[in-house]
Amino acid sequence: MTGLSEHQRSADINESHDGADSLRQELMREINRLNRFSVRGILALSLFLVVCILAWWEFSFLPAPEKVTALLGKPPSAGIISIALLLYTFSAIILSLSRMTAGVEHRSSFSHVAYLTLFFLFYYFGKSLEENYWAVFGSGVTILGVESYRIWTFCAEGITKNREDIEYVNRTGRPPPEE
Amino acid sequence: MFATLAGKALIPVGLAVTGFMVVCCLILYSFIRDDLHRGEIVHASNLADTVLKSTRYAMLKSDRETLATIIRNVGGQKGVDHVRIFNKKGIVTFSANSVEINRQVDKNAEGCIVCHKGTAPVTNLGTMQQSRTFRNPGGMSVMAITAPIYNEPDCSSAACHPPGQKVLGTLDIGLSRAELERSLKLLRIQMIIFTFMTLILTIGGVTALLRRNVFLPVQRLRNYVESSALKDDLPEPPPHLPHDLDIIATGYYNVKTNFADKKPDTEISVNDFNKKN
Numbered sequence: 001m002t003g004l005s006e007h008q009r010s011a012d013i014n015e016s017h018d019g020a021d022s023l024r025q026e027l028m029r030e031i032n033r034l035n036r037f038s039v040r041g042i043l044a045l046s047l048f049l050v051v052c053i054l055a056w057w058e059f060s061f062l063p064a065p066e067k068v069t070a071l072l073g074k075p076p077s078a079g080i081i082s083i084a085l086l087l088y089t090f091s092a093i094i095l096s097l098s099r100m101t102a103g104v105e106h107r108s109s110f111s112h113v114a115y116l117t118l119f120f121l122f123y124y125f126g127k128s129l130e131e132n133y134w135a136v137f138g139s140g141v142t143i144l145g146v147e148s149y150r151i152w153t154f155c156a157e158g159i160t161k162n163r164e165d166i167e168y169v170n171r172t173g174r175p176p177p178e179e
Numbered sequence: 180m181f182a183t184l185a186g187k188a189l190i191p192v193g194l195a196v197t198g199f200m201v202v203c204c205l206i207l208y209s210f211i212r213d214d215l216h217r218g219e220i221v222h223a224s225n226l227a228d229t230v231l232k233s234t235r236y237a238m239l240k241s242d243r244e245t246l247a248t249i250i251r252n253v254g255g256q257k258g259v260d261h262v263r264i265f266n267k268k269g270i271v272t273f274s275a276n277s278v279e280i281n282r283q284v285d286k287n288a289e290g291c292i293v294c295h296k297g298t299a300p301v302t303n304l305g306t307m308q309q310s311r312t313f314r315n316p317g318g319m320s321v322m323a324i325t326a327p328i329y330n331e332p333d334c335s336s337a338a339c340h341p342p343g344q345k346v347l348g349t350l351d352i353g354l355s356r357a358e359l360e361r362s363l364k365l366l367r368i369q370m371i372i373f374t375f376m377t378l379i380l381t382i383g384g385v386t387a388l389l390r391r392n393v394f395l396p397v398q399r400l401r402n403y404v405e406s407s408a409l410k411d412d413l414p415e416p417p418p419h420l421p422h423d424l425d426i427i428a429t430g431y432y433n434v435k436t437n438f439a440d441k442k443p444d445t446e447i448s449v450n451d452f453n454k455k456n
Binding site: 078079082085086089090093096097100131132134135139141142143150153 | 187190191194195197198199201202203205206209210212213
């Protein structure tokens with residue numbers, strides 16, 4: 001009887017060790033994922049800067065605006081594009097600040113690069129890129145700057161919490177209490 | 180800096196407000212510049228119409244001297260870079276600058292190519308399309324407009340021009356953009372100052388409010404907790420804390436007081452337990 005209970009206890013201890021190990025590995029995997037995710041904002045900002053350099057050279061690899069407008073029709077006026085840019089910038093900043101407040105993990109950075117590239121292209125085809133270049137640049141740096149900061153702080157907090165959880169698991173061998 | 184409460188509160192607000200202000204100012208500047216440019220074109224177009232109407236009688240009478248005087252006088256006005264009339268062949272017949280007279284105009288030059296790019300020249304253009312902007316040899320920015328002089332019944336009936344000829348010549352008038360550029364430069368400076376002032380006010384306002392309502396009360400709470408940990412007799416929580424922090428301070432005070440009340444009993448029971456064993 002005693003032998004059986006000792007056997008059961010050692011099995012429980014082994015099981016608990018295995019559980020702690022797997023939990024530790026899971027937390028380490030989560031830390032690595034957050035580490036990779038934390039540079040997403042900076043990568044998106046770098047990609048946007050590459051697009052800005054191409055726009056500065058007036059998209060020399062693209063066909064002339066006249067050819068494209070002959071095919072697709074007249075583009076919207078620069079004023080309409082600027083109003084759309086202003087509304088987009090406002091919405092994107094509000095959305096990013098809301099996500100920051102709610103602590104939501106959202107992978108939106110690269111979609112912003114796509115939207116901003118579209119603004120550059122619209123201005124290019126409307127032949128008003130030179131006059132409005134700095135507006136799109138400023139909008140992109142602001143939106144992607146706020147997004148990078150949001151992602152970076154989200155990941156930094158997540159990594160700190162996971163490290164604390166690993167310490168808890170190391171100390172107690174039990175999963176950390178749910179918040 | 181990034182780990183502090185102040186940093187966490189101010190960085191996103193500062194970045195978002197500054198960035199949005201800059202974008203707004205750039206777009207607003209672009210709108211104002213386009214409006215001013217459009218106004219300048221309308222002004223030049225009206226001036227061209229005035230010149231054409233004032234020279235019309237002299238043209239009908241073939242009074243070349245009066246015509247040349249009008250062109251010279253208009254060209255001598257402040258802010259007018261050039262005034263010239265050239266015939267259908269592109270030869271300058273009247274100009275405020277006498278050196279240009281009888282010179283051939285290059286049809287491929289900017290401002291001419293818009294109408295002359297096809298085999299047959301375009302005879303009707305909108306006001307915006309008639310305008311061009313360039314720098315003159317003196318380096319001054321100029322906005323020029325070309326207004327065609329159309330053949331009308333009283334022109335063709337005077338036996339000077341055949342009725343089939345649609346355009347008799349072109350008036351080219353150029354206005355200096357120096358004043359407009361000066362206004363735009365002033366506007367740029369004003370917008371930069373305005374953006375900086377808004378930024379300083381926003382950051383300053385948020386900092387002041389945070390300091391007054393959050394950082395100082397948190398600092399008082401922290402001092403209270405740190406000082407009470409070192410003292411045996413627990414002081415009362417600091418007065419006039421914001422409601423949320425007051426709940427924390429009172430809660431801490433109650434827990435600490437209860438703990439202090441129960442501590443001797445616990446020690447006795449531990450002693451009893453030790454004696455028993």
